[in-house]
Amino acid sequence: MGRRPTFDTADVVRASRDLFWDKGLDGTSLPDLEAATGLARSSLYHAFGSKRGLFDAAVDDYLSEIVAPRLALLAGPGGPDAYFASLARDLAAADDRRRGCLLVDTTAGPAARDDALAAVVTSYRRRLFDAFCAALTARGDRDVETTARVLTTMNIGALALARVDRDEAVAVALAARRIAAPSDVSEARAPER
Template sequence: MGRSTTFDRDDVVRAARDVFWARGYGEAGIAELEEATGVKRSSLYHAFGSKKGLFAAVASAYLDDVVRTRIDPLRRADAGPAALADYIREMREAISAGPSGCLLLNAACAPVVDDDPDVRDLVVAYTDELRAAIGAGVALARPDLSAASCAALSEVCSSLVISALAVARVDRDAAIQSLDAVPRTLDAWESAA
């Protein structure tokens, strides 16, 4: 008869998230994950299958608890023209508070993405979701633009945000510069004739 789980799965996922977020997937060792979660290696493997399985659970929770809580205001029916500026301000504050950057974009630079198509698909779906939310924010902020011009501006703004999140871990100043460029670009973008 198998042993029953004696830990709270959500607590373990949150503790592991902090390790993966601070250290990256490749640098997070199983001993460090054991220490952070208070759960032995065998129990972690029993519950999650592997380090990758634990990371997949962490990534899923990260999307729900961190990413979507930040981008949902961009997608709400009652969102206004300032929604994108509010999002950029919140991201700027988060990056200023600590150099961790984005858990999923940090993982995108690790071998786990090459080795695991499920994790790769998760990262791609995340960036697609982020781009769509920023696109919605751009459309609200610049209703004067044609669809083509809005799409191009959305891609530029999304790229600036993704760049900021990707470099925040190693160069917080560069990340903030990328975020600061979003509202300037949004204001300066000219509609196509």
């Protein structure tokens, strides 16, 4: 009979998630993970099987703790407006290590070579697209799929830019907010010339 872990798995996953978010899957070493979690390599391997197993647990945590609450904004009052207002605020306030999106950042690295990881990123993009479609349909927009596709792309673009140009990332999120506004609200928000 093996020993029970003497650590909080959720804390280990969260610390690892933040490290992967900062450095990416390829850029995070086992010594980095040991330092971030306070666990020895053997404990990490015993609990998660591999560095990739720990990354997968970190992605699951990211989806439930970071992505799901933001997507829930789309179903609430103001839907897309609330979503992009929140995104712009978070991008502006993010610390230098946790800019952007763990999943979007992953697409530039290992997802291109890893079918299972590419499927997770594709699923995230589809989930985002579907949530935009639902929000736009609920308020009676026309051409929902085109607008949802544009908003999804702008969202992902803002998250990708956040790593290198925070101000432009916020500007893209705010532009998406204007595009997402109902027609009568868009006209009211248009800058005066």
